[in-house]
Amino acid sequence: MTPSTSLTPSTAVPxxxxxxxxxxxxxxxxxxxxxxxxxxxxxxxxxxRLGVIGESGSGKSLTAAAILGLLPDGxxxxxxxxxxxxxxxxxxxxxxxxxxxxxxxxxxxEPLTALDPLMTVGRQISGPLxxxxxxxxxxxxxxxxxxxxxxxxxxxxxxxxxxxxxxSGGQRQRACLAMxxxxxxxxxxADEPTTALDVTVQAEILDLLDDLIERTxxxxxxxxxxxxxxxxVTRDLVVMRHGKVVETTTVARALDAPEDxxxxxxxxxxxxxxxxxxxxxx
Amino acid sequence: MSxxxxxxxxxxxxxxxxxxxxxxxxxxxxxGDSAGTSLGVGTTSEQLEQLRADLGxxxxxxxxxxxxxxxxxxxxxxxxxxxxxxxxxLIASKLPITLPLSLAAFVVSVLVSVPLGVxxxxxxxxxxxxxxxxxxxxxxxxxxxxxxxxxxxxxxxxAGVLPAGGFPRQGWEDPAAAVRSLVLPVATVAxxxxxxxxxxxxxxxxxxxxxxxxxxxxxxxxGRWHALARHGLRNGAVPVVAILGIELATSLLGAVxxxxxxxxxxxxxxxxxxxAGRDLPVVQALVLGLTALVLVTNFLVDLAQRGIDPRLxxxxxxxxxx
Numbered sequence: 001m002t003p004s005t006s007l008t009p010s011t012a013v014p015x016x017x018x019x020x021x022x023x024x025x026x027x028x029x030x031x032x033x034x035x036x037x038x039x040x041x042x043x044x045x046x047x048x049r050l051g052v053i054g055e056s057g058s059g060k061s062l063t064a065a066a067i068l069g070l071l072p073d074g075x076x077x078x079x080x081x082x083x084x085x086x087x088x089x090x091x092x093x094x095x096x097x098x099x100x101x102x103x104x105x106x107x108x109x110e111p112l113t114a115l116d117p118l119m120t121v122g123r124q125i126s127g128p129l130x131x132x133x134x135x136x137x138x139x140x141x142x143x144x145x146x147x148x149x150x151x152x153x154x155x156x157x158x159x160x161x162x163x164x165x166x167x168s169g170g171q172r173q174r175a176c177l178a179m180x181x182x183x184x185x186x187x188x189x190a191d192e193p194t195t196a197l198d199v200t201v202q203a204e205i206l207d208l209l210d211d212l213i214e215r216t217x218x219x220x221x222x223x224x225x226x227x228x229x230x231x232x233v234t235r236d237l238v239v240m241r242h243g244k245v246v247e248t249t250t251v252a253r254a255l256d257a258p259e260d261x262x263x264x265x266x267x268x269x270x271x272x273x274x275x276x277x278x279x280x281x282x
Numbered sequence: 283m284s285x286x287x288x289x290x291x292x293x294x295x296x297x298x299x300x301x302x303x304x305x306x307x308x309x310x311x312x313x314g315d316s317a318g319t320s321l322g323v324g325t326t327s328e329q330l331e332q333l334r335a336d337l338g339x340x341x342x343x344x345x346x347x348x349x350x351x352x353x354x355x356x357x358x359x360x361x362x363x364x365x366x367x368x369x370x371x372l373i374a375s376k377l378p379i380t381l382p383l384s385l386a387a388f389v390v391s392v393l394v395s396v397p398l399g400v401x402x403x404x405x406x407x408x409x410x411x412x413x414x415x416x417x418x419x420x421x422x423x424x425x426x427x428x429x430x431x432x433x434x435x436x437x438x439x440x441a442g443v444l445p446a447g448g449f450p451r452q453g454w455e456d457p458a459a460a461v462r463s464l465v466l467p468v469a470t471v472a473x474x475x476x477x478x479x480x481x482x483x484x485x486x487x488x489x490x491x492x493x494x495x496x497x498x499x500x501x502x503x504x505g506r507w508h509a510l511a512r513h514g515l516r517n518g519a520v521p522v523v524a525i526l527g528i529e530l531a532t533s534l535l536g537a538v539x540x541x542x543x544x545x546x547x548x549x550x551x552x553x554x555x556x557x558a559g560r561d562l563p564v565v566q567a568l569v570l571g572l573t574a575l576v577l578v579t580n581f582l583v584d585l586a587q588r589g590i591d592p593r594l595x596x597x598x599x600x601x602x603x604x
Contacts, residue, residue, distance in 0.1 A: 068500075097504070097505055099503075100503040102503055108494060113494035114494045114495060115495055115498070117495075118590065119513070128503060165593060179502065
């Protein structure tokens with residue numbers, strides 16, 4: 001996979017080159033000085049997967065926003081966000097726009113609101129292609145059809161001509177994935193991508209995600225509050241709480257012998273939910 | 283779509299018919315006698331009876347209503363009690379003032395308020411955003427006629443660059459003079475309308491900016507303005523079009539007030555003098571005309587919104603899914 005754009009070296013801070021996406025001592029504070037993210041560090045190598053897990057308010061989504069330079073007004077990020085060794089934080093808005101969607105893309109929790117209700121799915125999927133690759137409308141439509149097949153959206157013609165509210169929840173999230181993967185990004189950040197979906201659809205999307213990462217070679221950062229969900233797609237795990245990384249581990253180790261008490265409690269909570277007695281158990 | 287259109291046109295016609303009944307009835311039950319007003323004091327009852335017979339006001343109400351509506355269908359709105367001129371002709375002679383006045387005010391206020399409202403939303407915490415909000419607040423609070431008076435004071439009396447009021451006797455045959463005499467009235471109505479509309483455009487834009495799909499667009503590499511143009515125009519247009527419809531009617535009502543401030547012989551002046559003279563055919567034609575305009579505008583707003591939002595075309599079952 002070849003990145004379609006490269007960052008201007010003049011604005012980049014020289015750092016030891018690491019391939020993939022590395023977050024180093026990322027700190028986010030409000031203008032009043034409240035620290036929301038405290039020296040968060042992790043790394044995902046090209047084609048690899050990383051699970052970022054924590055309860056709501058732990059700073060998972062804020063990390064994602066800081067990586068893309070899309071923090072709400074009044075928040076500032078310090079530290080480093082290294083994409084193949086280039087720090088994204090000091091980049092200006094214009095340079096960041098060439099990174100977003102093209103090299104680092106994102107999928108959000110609620111696929112219905114993440115899509116524009118008044119624009120056909122086809123136009124929304126072709127959007128990033130037209131923006132970053134400057135391809136013609138016709139060519140973008142062709143690629144959009146290919147992307148639909150990639151995310152296993154059958155009945156491609158109908159889907160591309162539909163509005164988001166005419167699709168099911170699973171179809172919408174597939175469309176969002178197609179949109180995010182349109183420009184073959186190096187890194188895909190999936191922020192609770194299955195939380196808004198019902199359980200069977202959730203499993204389908206997780207399988208799809210697993211398959212897509214395998215096939216496209218995109219690195220995956222999977223943000224979730226749900227350990228069993230994360231365990232289905234990632235091996236490496238970062239546990240966050242109150243804006244800090246409390247443990248960097250693997251899913252296997254977390255399940256076997258979690259070191260941090262918070263990881264243990266997350267696991268216990270997950271087990272309690274997944275092992276609820278059913279009618280058959282009685 | 284065609285079935286919807288048919289139902290909608292049917293509703294429109296029914297509303298117009300109902301409006302004509304209401305307008306006719308209300309004016310008949312208001313105090314004041316047309317014949318008495320036009321003859322003045324010291325007339326004999328024979329003279330009054332004679333005039334009532336001439337005007338047709340001695341007929342039963344339903345006959346009068348029937349004659350009026352039949353007249354409307356054949357293109358005649360009756361004859362003025364006061365000037366004895368055909369009402370249609372009377373109104374047509376005033377349109378060259380009121381129509382340009384209200385349309386220009388409408389266009390100016392759209393051109394001013396849409397960009398300002400969008401900028402005020404995008405830069406909501408910046409100097410521009412706060413300034414636009416503050417000024418529009420002031421504009422809403424101040425009465426229209428007062429704005430007119432201030433404009434006359436500044437531009438006509440102090441600076442002397444524009445006429446304080448009136449309309450050239452030769453009308454649009456002297457276009458420069460006609461335009462000059464309409465500048466301050468247009469500005470007066472436009473200021474009042476823009477103040478209201480800026481706030482609607484601002485809140486519609488803010489609403490769009492907070493939507494997840496704008497965040498998605500930003501995450502895909504669209505700039506703030508680009509994302510807004512891509513998603514905001516259509517999504518923001520749905521509520522704004524509704525306001526535009528209301529404001530188009532407001533611009534006509536604003537013209538009625540402002541014509542009196544600037545002594546313009548337009549529909550507003552005609553309406554006020556006709557009410558004073560109990561000139562029922564003129565008053566009821568004007569009121570029905572304004573009502574029809576509002577109804578037709580609403581009809582067009584509905585059509586425009588369906589054109590913009592496919593969910594409205596898909597029917598009520600899907601319309602709520604958002």
